[in-house]
Amino acid sequence: MTSLGRVRTTGRPTLEQVAAEAGVSRGTVSRVVNGSLEVSTTTLRAVQDAIDKLGYVPNHAARSLVTRRTDTVLLVVSESEARVFDEPFFAGVVRGLGQELAKTNLQLNLMMASGARQRDRVEQLVGNGHVDGAVLISLHGDDPLPRKLVEVGAPVALNGRPFSSEVAVPFVDADNLAGAKSATEYLYQSGRRRIAALAGPQDMAAGIDRLAGYRSALKSRRGVTRVVAQGDFGQVSGEQAMRDVLERDSEVDAVFAASDLMAAGAMRVLREAGKRVPEDVAVIGFDDSDVARNTEPAMTSVAQPVQRMGTELAKLLITQLEEPGRSLDPVILPTELVRRGSA
Amino acid sequence: MTSLGRVRTTGRPTLEQVAAEAGVSRGTVSRVVNGSLEVSTTTLRAVQDAIDKLGYVPNHAARSLVTRRTDTVLLVVSESEARVFDEPFFAGVVRGLGQELAKTNLQLNLMMASGARQRDRVEQLVGNGHVDGAVLISLHGDDPLPRKLVEVGAPVALNGRPFSSEVAVPFVDADNLAGAKSATEYLYQSGRRRIAALAGPQDMAAGIDRLAGYRSALKSRRGVTRVVAQGDFGQVSGEQAMRDVLERDSEVDAVFAASDLMAAGAMRVLREAGKRVPEDVAVIGFDDSDVARNTEPAMTSVAQPVQRMGTELAKLLITQLEEPGRSLDPVILPTELVRRGSA
DNA sequence: GTTTCTTGCGTGAGCGTTCCCAGTATTATG
DNA sequence: CATAATACTGGGAACGCTCACGCAAGAAAC
Numbered sequence: 088m089t090s091l092g093r094v095r096t097t098g099r100p101t102l103e104q105v106a107a108e109a110g111v112s113r114g115t116v117s118r119v120v121n122g123s124l125e126v127s128t129t130t131l132r133a134v135q136d137a138i139d140k141l142g143y144v145p146n147h148a149a150r151s152l153v154t155r156r157t158d159t160v161l162l163v164v165s166e167s168e169a170r171v172f173d174e175p176f177f178a179g180v181v182r183g184l185g186q187e188l189a190k191t192n193l194q195l196n197l198m199m200a201s202g203a204r205q206r207d208r209v210e211q212l213v214g215n216g217h218v219d220g221a222v223l224i225s226l227h228g229d230d231p232l233p234r235k236l237v238e239v240g241a242p243v244a245l246n247g248r249p250f251s252s253e254v255a256v257p258f259v260d261a262d263n264l265a266g267a268k269s270a271t272e273y274l275y276q277s278g279r280r281r282i283a284a285l286a287g288p289q290d291m292a293a294g295i296d297r298l299a300g301y302r303s304a305l306k307s308r309r310g311v312t313r314v315v316a317q318g319d320f321g322q323v324s325g326e327q328a329m330r331d332v333l334e335r336d337s338e339v340d341a342v343f344a345a346s347d348l349m350a351a352g353a354m355r356v357l358r359e360a361g362k363r364v365p366e367d368v369a370v371i372g373f374d375d376s377d378v379a380r381n382t383e384p385a386m387t388s389v390a391q392p393v394q395r396m397g398t399e400l401a402k403l404l405i406t407q408l409e410e411p412g413r414s415l416d417p418v419i420l421p422t423e424l425v426r427r428g429s430a
Numbered sequence: 431m432t433s434l435g436r437v438r439t440t441g442r443p444t445l446e447q448v449a450a451e452a453g454v455s456r457g458t459v460s461r462v463v464n465g466s467l468e469v470s471t472t473t474l475r476a477v478q479d480a481i482d483k484l485g486y487v488p489n490h491a492a493r494s495l496v497t498r499r500t501d502t503v504l505l506v507v508s509e510s511e512a513r514v515f516d517e518p519f520f521a522g523v524v525r526g527l528g529q530e531l532a533k534t535n536l537q538l539n540l541m542m543a544s545g546a547r548q549r550d551r552v553e554q555l556v557g558n559g560h561v562d563g564a565v566l567i568s569l570h571g572d573d574p575l576p577r578k579l580v581e582v583g584a585p586v587a588l589n590g591r592p593f594s595s596e597v598a599v600p601f602v603d604a605d606n607l608a609g610a611k612s613a614t615e616y617l618y619q620s621g622r623r624r625i626a627a628l629a630g631p632q633d634m635a636a637g638i639d640r641l642a643g644y645r646s647a648l649k650s651r652r653g654v655t656r657v658v659a660q661g662d663f664g665q666v667s668g669e670q671a672m673r674d675v676l677e678r679d680s681e682v683d684a685v686f687a688a689s690d691l692m693a694a695g696a697m698r699v700l701r702e703a704g705k706r707v708p709e710d711v712a713v714i715g716f717d718d719s720d721v722a723r724n725t726e727p728a729m730t731s732v733a734q735p736v737q738r739m740g741t742e743l744a745k746l747l748i749t750q751l752e753e754p755g756r757s758l759d760p761v762i763l764p765t766e767l768v769r770r771g772s773a
Numbered sequence: 774g775t776t777t778c779t780t781g782c783g784t785g786a787g788c789g790t791t792c793c794c795a796g797t798a799t800t801a802t803g
Numbered sequence: 804c805a806t807a808a809t810a811c812t813g814g815g816a817a818c819g820c821t822c823a824c825g826c827a828a829g830a831a832a833c
Contacts (some may be wrong), residue, residue, distance in 0.1 A: 112813045113814075118811095125810070125811065144824090152817095
């Protein structure tokens with residue numbers, strides 16, 4: 088249409104073309120695009136019109152070649168943690184993350200893998216500036232990856248308290264301890280006195296903290312029979328742990344499980360053992376996932392603000408992007424006991 | 431620690447530096463990096479050594495600036511479809527996708543949004559070459575986005591059969607029709623003769639096909655009482671639909687629901703109505719999600735190969751990337767009836 | 774021994790930005 | 804009216820890479 092006299096190999100307009108259209112120079116258009124104030128209002132208008140007319144959009148590659156920023160953050164999901172992954176947890180966090188990033192011009196790059204291969208790839212991507220920072224979710228407590236990244240000065244945000252924290256890496260977590268404590272206290276307040284815990288894996292902060300919360304709630308209580316069995320957050324492990332508990336205390340009248348899945352398994356075992364829930368045994372789970380809504384009776388459970396965790400993760404990362412080198416405090420989010428039929 | 435003795439202006443080694451180290455030229459190193467054969471084995475070795483020594487990694491921005499490829503694909507998730515999102519569906523598809531993409535050098539870019547704003551952003555990203563292609567999951571059947579993208583020649587892969595298919599856009603879907611049909615037939619074969627359907631929304635292919643499967647299974651059967659009520663895949667809608675059905679046929683002895691959530695709702699209502707599952711009424715759901723495993727009794731359900739759907743989506747996209755303009759047939763994946771206690 | 778391929782390699786020209794410095798016009802100041 | 808300060812703007816250089824050419828040297832053909 089407009090006879091620029093030049094054969095365009097590619098369709099997209101460039102800065103230079105916008106400049107020609109607006110009758111100014113490349114530099115000026117760049118200033119407009121990047122919101123510099125040193126532009127007169129008249130040229131500003133002219134340039135904006137040209138941009139609209141041509142439908143100009145900056146070329147990301149060219150820009151990041153010179154700025155050395157990519158405006159992309161990496162989300163790393165350890166796929167080995169399959170059960171965590173399947174819960175609404177993942178979806179919720181991702182949604183929160185996306186929501187917060189959408190307010191900025193940051194892109195989300197997703198990566199799923201596990202083991203050494205993953206670690207290498209992540210280190211490369213971050214170390215070589217292919218992404219500006221990384222959010223890591225659901226990795227094992229002793230993973231050395233976050234520390235490594237922090238050491239090379241990369242912005243990092245973690246979901247879940249890291250297991251060994253020699254180096255301070257910013258993280259967000261639910262208040263697992265308080266959540267477990269309030270659940271256990273609720274059981275006690277309802278008159279239960281033989282309260283068992285089905286604990287999660289003790290090499291993950293969540294597993295540890297939830298058990299600690301249970302213990303803390305019962306610390307100064309007398310006349311409470313405690314029994315603890317361990318699982319791995321999975322449903323089968325919950326069934327086993329429950330059987331274990333019943334063997335050790337057939338009179339148990341309450342169960343606090345470290346996950347909904349474990350609680351669901353426990354309820355199944357209890358039913359088979361002829362125990363009624365909640366009449367004979369009260370059960371509380373953790374996560375407030377879909378399964379909690381669909382057990383019979385529906386399960387009382389400790390809810391984590393999953394979506395909020397996502398937004399906080401994003402904020403943590405954005406702050407580091409904006410103020411490099413600033414050290415950030417962990418963000419601990421409150422949990423909520425959702426009461427349903429099982430306790 | 432290691433005294434490199436060089437003031438790190440940028441840190442990362444460039445092609446030129448590798449070339450200097452290996453005693454060859456930029457171009458040759460580029461050839462090696464890109465696997466061109468026109469390199470003698472001796473120089474090949476020399477260059478590779480230099481690359482290892484310096485830890486060279488190609489600069490993505492620079493490369494994509496000239497090649498006009500980004501080696502990135504966009505995954506678009508319509509967040510309005512919250513229930514779909516919460517199911518293991520999303521996680522499974524994403525995992526399959528990631529798994530397949532990991533075999534290539536493609537990155538996954540995640541975007542969640544909805545409505546017009548989303549559509550614009552996606553169009554921009556794709557249209558301006560910020561990504562090489564897009565995978566769209568869980569959007570409403572009548573979304574014009576996929577067609578638009580196909581029209582501008584962008585590689586696209588869809589999850590779920592598009593509603594209006596004037597333009598052929600490659601997609602993968604579970605065989606909803608066959609799945610629903612086999613579930614319904616199973617109910618018939620077990621001697622049920624008053625078989626109700628709790629249908630999903632009729633503006634989505636999945637909703638339509640599953641109902642069609644039910645109808646098809648019963649088509650030539652005589653002496654079968656049919657009753658259909660509609661919902662939106664959600665649990666509450668399942669409860670309502672079930673009540674509706676009971677009102678119209680209190681003697682109903684089987685229910686095929688278009689989703690697990692609806693089936694779970696139905697089971698709850700049936701229990702309240704004093705019906706035993708499966709003795710009085712058999713129930714089958716669709717999706718084989720977590721809730722199916724945790725109802726009481728556990729739910730018989732039609733399973734979709736979610737992860738496989740992810741890998742197939744990736745393959746569809748990769749093929750288009752490799753052979754631009756080639757039109758691809760839809761991929762329909764088989765479902766499987768998972769038998770549990772409810773039918 | 775000259776000519777013609779073939780194979781391997783080096784080099785210049787961009788890709789579309791941003792950054793910076795040097796202008797030019799405009800306005801304030803003496 | 805001259806000079807200094809200010810406000811905008813233009814254009815060169817660079818970011819790190821790929822690609823198309825072109826040249827050198829050895830192999831094959833005459």
